[in-house]
Amino acid sequence: MKLDHIVHFINRxxxxxxxxxxxxxxKAVKGGRHEKWGTYNSLLYLNSSYIEFLAIENKATAVQSENPLIQQAVQDLATFEGLGQVCFRTENIEVLKQELNEKGYKTYPIFPGERMRSDGQLIRWKMLFLQAKRKVPFPFFIQWEQDDHTRYEEFKTLGMIDQQLIHTKVKDIVYHVESPEETAEEWCELFQGKQQGTNVMIADVSFKFDAYNEKHACKNRPVYITLQPFLKNEKTIQLFGSSYHSL
Structure with missing residues (x-):
């Protein structure tokens, strides 16, 4: 299992x-349109993952979508822009669903996904969501039609990856939550991660659960991520409701 991408909801x-x-x-690039979900996106590619900036293009379609990510986008964007979800990549989503069900986790049906890329190519994938035990959404899972090597070689050929970010990785993701200890324990159990206090290491990414207070803009969502290496001249940038830190 690997970190695939982080979703940043935008109202623009x-x-x-x-x-x-x-x-x-x-360098970010236009992604494409998800006509069945009423959304469209742009993408910032990193070493082996990316940031997805997801917006609602057709609200009537998005509101009717049964996809939990689109439901969350509609809900969150009604009050704020910012980081909203995390996705892990898997190679056998059907087996993963069965294993999670056997462990007692409730999952949604597997969602097929597709979008028309700006160059006209149709991209396909499958998505798996879990029902959250509390107000912090569990990350979801994705399986791409193409293997990792083929996908990223194609991105390089098409010039979709910023060469200065080709070695950049996500180091940590910070959440502001109402129950840091309980959330960390749940995520550690789900992902078989390594826990230290309210920090959980999952697939080489540190998830940090800080206590929410009224000074914070949103709760039970990721609020900033740290990238290494990222920007040479700036340690932090504010980007539409969330912070991006550099190491």
């Missing part, structure tokens, strides 16, 4: 993200 056109980052000399 994905092209605005591309333009905004371009001014900072960071």
């Amino acid at each position: 056109s994905p092209q605005e993200i591309v333009d905004h980052l371009s001014v900072m000399n960071i």
Whole structure:
């Protein structure tokens, strides 16, 4: 299991993200449209994962979607923009679903996904969601139609990856939650991670659960991520409701 991507919900056109980052000399690219879900996105590719900036293009379609990620996007974007979800990559999503069910976790049916890329190519995948035990959504899982090597070699050929970010990895993801200890224990159990206090190491990424207080903009969601290496001249950038830190 590997970190696949982090979802950042935005209340604006994905092209605005591309333009905004371009001014900072960071290359993001237009992703495509999810017509069945009423959403569209832009993408910032890193070493072996990426940031997805997800926006609602057709609210009527999005509201009717049964996909839990789209449901969360509709709910969250009604009050704030910012980081909202985390996705892990798996190679056999059907077996994973069965294993999780046998361990007592309640899962949704596997969702097929597709989007038309800006170059006209249709990209396909499968998604698996778990029912959360508390208000912090569990990460979801994805299985791509193409294998990792083929996908990333294609991204390089198409010039979709910023060369200065080709070695950049997500080091940690910080959440503000109502129950840090209980949340850390649940995630450690689910992912068989390594726990130290309210920090859990999962697939080489540290998840940190800090206590929420009224000074924080949102609760039970990721609030900032740390990338290594990221920006040479700035340690932190604020980007549409969330913070991106650099090591």
